[in-house]
Amino acid sequence: MEVVICGSGEEIGRHVADVYEAVLRGPAPVIGLATGSSPLVAYQELIRRHREDGLSFAGATAFLLDEYVGLPLSHPESYAAVIRRELTDHVDIDPARVFSPDGTAADLAAECARYDAAIAAAGGVHVQLLGIGTDGHVGFNEPMSSLTSRTRPKTLTRQTREDNARFFDSVDEVPTHVLTQGLGTISSARHLVLVATGSAKAEAIAAAVEGPLSARCPASILQWHRHATVFVDEAAASRLEFADYYRHTLAHKPDWQGF
Numbered sequence: 001m002e003v004v005i006c007g008s009g010e011e012i013g014r015h016v017a018d019v020y021e022a023v024l025r026g027p028a029p030v031i032g033l034a035t036g037s038s039p040l041v042a043y044q045e046l047i048r049r050h051r052e053d054g055l056s057f058a059g060a061t062a063f064l065l066d067e068y069v070g071l072p073l074s075h076p077e078s079y080a081a082v083i084r085r086e087l088t089d090h091v092d093i094d095p096a097r098v099f100s101p102d103g104t105a106a107d108l109a110a111e112c113a114r115y116d117a118a119i120a121a122a123g124g125v126h127v128q129l130l131g132i133g134t135d136g137h138v139g140f141n142e143p144m145s146s147l148t149s150r151t152r153p154k155t156l157t158r159q160t161r162e163d164n165a166r167f168f169d170s171v172d173e174v175p176t177h178v179l180t181q182g183l184g185t186i187s188s189a190r191h192l193v194l195v196a197t198g199s200a201k202a203e204a205i206a207a208a209v210e211g212p213l214s215a216r217c218p219a220s221i222l223q224w225h226r227h228a229t230v231f232v233d234e235a236a237a238s239r240l241e242f243a244d245y246y247r248h249t250l251a252h253k254p255d256w257q258g259f
Ligand SMILES: N[C@@H]1[C@@H](O)[C@H](O)[C@@H](COP(=O)(O)O)O[C@@H]1O
Pocket: 034, 035, 036, 037, 038, 039, 065, 066, 130, 131, 132, 133, 134, 137, 138, 139, 140, 160, 164
């Protein structure tokens, strides 16, 4: 795992956009997208590169991490709607190639199996963007999620519903259940890129990066992955014991070595 401490959110956005641009310029790119506020600066940079530098998403396929159960796709806070609003409506990706689990499906278990099969049929995800919840969740894999789980329904913790209440009229409006790619599904992506900013994420980042590999902190699954990159700002890095080592590594990173 490579931990990269950045001076600003904009710097994180540029690094993430570099990683995505390299995949998008390759053959048949399959990109993993995430919602939440953490990826937004990277999405804005990708949209800028599309408009100003000709970066094309035309041949890309995209898979979203998760979705609320019970919110119609037309609901502005459904993740299918959020990703359209924040990224895919602003680039040249084929809307029919932007996939997300359907939280309104009559048979949720079958929908989850279908979703995993669709990811596999696309050849797997080249790069998966991740935020992190204050309880250490990735996607919507709450603490104690199986480390090998596949896409499935999950029950949100009270903490996560409170964290996400800002997108709804009240915490009571936040759905109680979700469909999420499992930790095993996420780990199948070839490159995991986790982004976190702000002091509210410092504890979760310390647990994920330097704590034990444990379902107690689902994001610690990145320690088990052969290609994982964690981009944090100074505030999110503030509880990292090895911060000086990460800074030293970055300062001496060879020119030939990307992320
Ligand atoms: N399901 C999403 C996660 O994918 C995201 O990482 C998390 C943190 O969001 P934010 O980046 O807004 O802090 O929020 C939600 O729970």
